[in-house]
Amino acid sequence: MTNTNFTPRVFSGVKPSGGLTLGNYLGAIKRFVGMQGQMETVYCVVDMHAITVWQDPKELSNMTREVAAGYLAAGLDPTRSILFNQSQVSAHAELGWIFNCVARVGWMNRMTQFKDKAGSNAEKQSLGLYAYPALMAADILLYHATHVPVGDDQKQHVELTRDIAAKFNHDFGRDFFPLTEPVIEGPAMRIMNLRDGTKKMSKSGESDMERINMTDDADKIAKKFKKAKTDPEPLPETVDGLKDRPEARNLVDIYAALNDVTPEAVIAEYPGAGWGKFKPALADLAVEKLAPMSAEMSRFMDDPAEIDRILADGAAKARAIADPILRDTYDIVGMLRS
Numbered sequence: 001m002t003n004t005n006f007t008p009r010v011f012s013g014v015k016p017s018g019g020l021t022l023g024n025y026l027g028a029i030k031r032f033v034g035m036q037g038q039m040e041t042v043y044c045v046v047d048m049h050a051i052t053v054w055q056d057p058k059e060l061s062n063m064t065r066e067v068a069a070g071y072l073a074a075g076l077d078p079t080r081s082i083l084f085n086q087s088q089v090s091a092h093a094e095l096g097w098i099f100n101c102v103a104r105v106g107w108m109n110r111m112t113q114f115k116d117k118a119g120s121n122a123e124k125q126s127l128g129l130y131a132y133p134a135l136m137a138a139d140i141l142l143y144h145a146t147h148v149p150v151g152d153d154q155k156q157h158v159e160l161t162r163d164i165a166a167k168f169n170h171d172f173g174r175d176f177f178p179l180t181e182p183v184i185e186g187p188a189m190r191i192m193n194l195r196d197g198t199k200k201m202s203k204s205g206e207s208d209m210e211r212i213n214m215t216d217d218a219d220k221i222a223k224k225f226k227k228a229k230t231d232p233e234p235l236p237e238t239v240d241g242l243k244d245r246p247e248a249r250n251l252v253d254i255y256a257a258l259n260d261v262t263p264e265a266v267i268a269e270y271p272g273a274g275w276g277k278f279k280p281a282l283a284d285l286a287v288e289k290l291a292p293m294s295a296e297m298s299r300f301m302d303d304p305a306e307i308d309r310i311l312a313d314g315a316a317k318a319r320a321i322a323d324p325i326l327r328d329t330y331d332i333v334g335m336l337r338s
């Protein structure tokens with residue numbers, strides 16, 4: 001079974017649960033923009049995923065618009081990509097249910113993100129948080145997407161998507177869903193916490209100092225990089241010297257991703273540099289790249305009606321692809337349409 005029967009198409013999404021971080025930007029959104037024009041691109045604000053943990057209803061609508069504003073400010077163009085929020089296309093929930101009946105409990109039990117999030121409190125989590133990777137598979141396969149750009153933390157979920165597609169195709173004897181490729185490349189696959197280089201930078205971390213938010217102003221960005229944890233050694237002469245130095249590695253990776261160069265090129269530019277030199281250079285670069293985007297985001301947020309219009313328009317385009325694929329799925333499964 002190959003993907004050559006399928007038109008190349010990108011799908012990806014971001015959850016509107018808390019503000020966008022530099023991890024979301026470098027690991028996902030910036031790369032979404034880079035894929036525009038290479039093939040058809042469909043980008044979603046996955047609000048149905050956000051409610052797997054409690055969300056204040058007003059805040060959820062607001063955050064949905066904010067993620068959309070982040071997409072637009074970063075350079076996603078609604079005339080070149082389909083931009084919409086998940087709950088406006090009901091086929092996601094419908095295919096999600098079919099996949100709940102394809103995925104096996106044993107597969108779900110292996111999902112490390114659920115284990116990390118639920119911790120010792122698994123019994124108290126929503127059933128949705130546990131089942132969420134099947135909904136994510138539905139998001140992707142509803143568009144017969146062949147490529148999914150994500151950060152490293154989502155790799156296991158895209159692999160599960162392939163398992164679900166393969167089992168569906170096998171069970172029903174049809175080559176209907178593609179085996180989607182995760183696209184995980186470049187230096188920003190796993191941007192780490194600024195206070196602990198062994199933990200992922202995330203929107204839900206305890207302290208604001210451990211992450212850069214896409215809405216941070218220049219002063220905040222500079223302060224956070226200045227206070228970022230490092231070891232006492234200067235930068236090495238070659239990238240091999242970053243081994244076992246997670247905080248140093250992270251700051252070099254961030255610099256590389258912001259500047260569209262490799263970590264090798266960053267080290268070649270700053271061989272042996274001390275933090276007193278590298279941190280201000282990184283802060284300047286981050287401000288140069290992020291401040292205009294944050295200003296653009298607030299400009300979009302000042303006009304919520306325009307964001308809503310873009311999302312409604314995108315949802316109509318998304319439905320035009322998704323609805324026929326859902327109808328075919330129902331036919332394959334044997335759901336009676338009278």
Ligand code: TYM
Binds near residue numbers: 139149151
């Ligand atoms: P979410 O909302 O947690 O994150 C959105 C995207 O940002 C990436 N990301 C990072 N990349 C590098 N370093 C980091 N520190 C970092 N933090 C976040 C994530 O890998 C992701 O690509 N389940 C998904 C959303 C989703 C989805 C989908 C993605 C739902 N359906 C279908 C792709 C296709 C999630 O919770 O991402």
